[in-house]
Amino acid sequence: MKNNRPVIVGIFIVLGLAILITTIFTLGGQKKAFVKSFALNTIFNDVSGLVVGANVLFSGVKIGTVKKIEFYGDSQVKVSMSIENDAESHIHKNAFAKIGSDGLIGNKTVVIYGGNKTQPQVVKNDFLKIENELSTEDMLATLQQNNKNLVDITTSFKSISKKIDAGDGILGKLVNDPGLGTKLANTITNLQSTVDNFKSASLSGKTVMGDFERLSGNFKNPTNSINRIANDSIAYNKIVGTVTQLQNASASLNKFTVNLRSVSERLNEKLNKKDAPLGLMLNDSATANSLKSMIKNLQSSSSKLNDDLEAVQHNFLLKGFFKKRAKEQEKAKETIIQQ
Amino acid sequence: METTSKNPNSTTKKKYLISKSIDSFFEDLYELYTFIIRFFKESFSAPVEWKEIVNQCYAIGYKTLLLVSVTGFITGTVFTKQSRPSLSAFGAASWLPSLVSIAIIKTMAPLITALIAAGKVGSNIGAELGSMKVTEQIDAMEVSATNPFKFLVVSRILASTFMMPVLVLYTGLVGMMGAYLNVHANEATSFISFFISAFKTIEFKDIFTSLFKAICYGFTIGVAGCYQGYNAENGTQGVGRAANLAVVFSMFLIFVEELLIVQVLNNFK
Numbered sequence: 001m002k003n004n005r006p007v008i009v010g011i012f013i014v015l016g017l018a019i020l021i022t023t024i025f026t027l028g029g030q031k032k033a034f035v036k037s038f039a040l041n042t043i044f045n046d047v048s049g050l051v052v053g054a055n056v057l058f059s060g061v062k063i064g065t066v067k068k069i070e071f072y073g074d075s076q077v078k079v080s081m082s083i084e085n086d087a088e089s090h091i092h093k094n095a096f097a098k099i100g101s102d103g104l105i106g107n108k109t110v111v112i113y114g115g116n117k118t119q120p121q122v123v124k125n126d127f128l129k130i131e132n133e134l135s136t137e138d139m140l141a142t143l144q145q146n147n148k149n150l151v152d153i154t155t156s157f158k159s160i161s162k163k164i165d166a167g168d169g170i171l172g173k174l175v176n177d178p179g180l181g182t183k184l185a186n187t188i189t190n191l192q193s194t195v196d197n198f199k200s201a202s203l204s205g206k207t208v209m210g211d212f213e214r215l216s217g218n219f220k221n222p223t224n225s226i227n228r229i230a231n232d233s234i235a236y237n238k239i240v241g242t243v244t245q246l247q248n249a250s251a252s253l254n255k256f257t258v259n260l261r262s263v264s265e266r267l268n269e270k271l272n273k274k275d276a277p278l279g280l281m282l283n284d285s286a287t288a289n290s291l292k293s294m295i296k297n298l299q300s301s302s303s304k305l306n307d308d309l310e311a312v313q314h315n316f317l318l319k320g321f322f323k324k325r326a327k328e329q330e331k332a333k334e335t336i337i338q339q
Numbered sequence: 340m341e342t343t344s345k346n347p348n349s350t351t352k353k354k355y356l357i358s359k360s361i362d363s364f365f366e367d368l369y370e371l372y373t374f375i376i377r378f379f380k381e382s383f384s385a386p387v388e389w390k391e392i393v394n395q396c397y398a399i400g401y402k403t404l405l406l407v408s409v410t411g412f413i414t415g416t417v418f419t420k421q422s423r424p425s426l427s428a429f430g431a432a433s434w435l436p437s438l439v440s441i442a443i444i445k446t447m448a449p450l451i452t453a454l455i456a457a458g459k460v461g462s463n464i465g466a467e468l469g470s471m472k473v474t475e476q477i478d479a480m481e482v483s484a485t486n487p488f489k490f491l492v493v494s495r496i497l498a499s500t501f502m503m504p505v506l507v508l509y510t511g512l513v514g515m516m517g518a519y520l521n522v523h524a525n526e527a528t529s530f531i532s533f534f535i536s537a538f539k540t541i542e543f544k545d546i547f548t549s550l551f552k553a554i555c556y557g558f559t560i561g562v563a564g565c566y567q568g569y570n571a572e573n574g575t576q577g578v579g580r581a582a583n584l585a586v587v588f589s590m591f592l593i594f595v596e597e598l599l600i601v602q603v604l605n606n607f608k
Contacts, residue, residue: 005397012401016505019512023546030538053542 037064037082042097042110042128047077050099050108056081057100058112063087066110081110093119097128374566378496381489388494395498399460400505406459407452411510414451415443415517423525432526433536439518440537441545448511449549450597453556456503457589461564464495465585468568469578477569492569496561503557504550511549548604555600556593563589 028034044050047069056064064083072078083091095115101108112128122128163169167176174180218224222231229235273279280287313322355362419439426432468491471477480487519533528536564585571581 006393009396016508019508
């Protein structure tokens with residue numbers, strides 16, 4: 001047994017070294033420590049806690065690690081990355097770099113994205129452009145602002161709901177007053193009716209527009225009279241001549257009217273004068289009374305004259321004449337009836 | 340400040356610089372220093388006791404393997420099980436492999452291995468050398484033209500120094516396997532996925548730091564055991580005391596070294 005001790009110790013040590021070597025190669029493979037790589041750089045304003053050894057991702061695939069972080073200029077930070085050669089053909093000069101994160105609270109990473117074949121591939125020691133990513137602090141600040149806004153909104157809603165519940169305002173009355181609700185329902189019904197009317201009017205308007213369209217079509221028809229007027233210069237000239245004559249006639253009528261007004265004014269002026277015969281009759285009451293009594297006398301004289309003439313018809317000297325005329329008149333009536 | 344000398348018949352009194360206990364502490368410290376210096380001198384001088392070194396490697400490394408493996412497996416399993424509720428509360432149970440690998444590889448594997456080895460190997464060396472000292476076997480070796488320091492001390496310290504990193508590697512592997520079995524049983528994580536996640540947060544620096552710690556702990560255990568055993572006195576009582584002091588002394592130093600190494604190596608990136 002004692003002679004086997006060196007062998008056992010040797011196996012023991014070899015197995016231990018095998019564990020160490022396996023661990024180193026596994027870790028190296030995962031950290032891309034044994035692959036050929038090239039350097040890329042980028043300059044950030046803020047690396048948000050990025051550390052050396054952090055992963056570099058492209059399209060979500062780890063393609064390298066951060067090798068060096070150093071200040072650049074006044075306050076910028078230069079990040080040097082070791083990128084494996086296999087990824088070189090996929091990264092173009094117009095690609096961007098930003099600080100990412102493994103989850104919300106995970107380690108910081110550098111994320112390379114974008115870029116296309118319009119630009120050549122990156123080469124060793126190229127500088128990538130950056131895009132500032134929202135940091136966790138920025139997101140939390142925005143979230144805090146959202147929370148404040150939410151509190152304000154809920155407070156306002158609380159106040160509004162209290163007023164509504166108390167029956168204040170239009171909404172409160174609407175919710176709590178059944179009569180107002182009925183009115184609103186009626187209003188909506190009327191509104192619906194109005195809308196229906198509008199719809200009907202719209203249809204009518206559409207019909208009218210159709211008629212106009214047809215009318216316009218008719219106007220376009222060369223056999224149509226209006227179209228002919230529009231296109232026939234002779235007829236148009238005749239119409240223009242007729243309209244001119246009408247204008248002349250109108251002017252003459254206007255002149256006649258002016259003359260008539262002048263005559264009327266002069267007549268009116270004379271009628272208003274008491275020394276003129278007509279003015280005297282129209283304006284002097286004494287003359288009017290004399291005329292009235294004169295007309296009465298004439299009526300009375302006429303009535304008496306009728307009585308006298310009736311008496312003459314019954315006189316024996318003239319009685320035959322009247323009988324003869326009556327017979328001739330009856331005979332003329334019968335002839336007319338027979339015809 | 341003043342006390343009597345060791346010889347009660349002597350009328351002269353020994354003067355202590357500060358006090359007996361404090362002066363004794365610094366004397367012990369100096370003796371330890373000379374002991375370590377002698378170890379390095381003897382280590383690099385011929386002949387090398389290869390056979391004894393291999394024997395001690397067998398005793399210290401191989402014989403301790405089962406103990407540290409079981410301890411490592413239990414540690415990995417229990418640590419994973421205990422960590423799960425805390426991570427699950429944040430919905431981060433998928434981070435268990437990363438957390439466990441950091442804990443086991445960076446701290447637990449070297450520390451637990453060293454403590455177990457200090458208990459087993461340290462007491463063994465202390466008791467063995469103490470017995471040889473009180474039974475004057477060491478003096479006999481000197482008479483027989485054998486360098487007892489090189490044969491007994493150098494071989495044991497070198498063996499414990501070399502074997503401790505190997506034991507740490509085994510403990511780390513077994514501990515990770517224990518963690519994997521627990522994670523697989525609960526989250527049904529595949530073997531490859533577990534180890535990819537586990538190595539995600541581990542750096543080369545962490546592994547070499549652990550190995551460096553293991554070397555320091557192995558050296559400490561060897562030195563503490565050999566020093567206490569080699570300087571044992573007062574018969575069988577001194578043997579027990581040497582074994583006890585070897586364990587206590589080495590464990591205390593292991594924790595001090597853990598603190599110092601972590602503080603120093605964390606500054607290196």
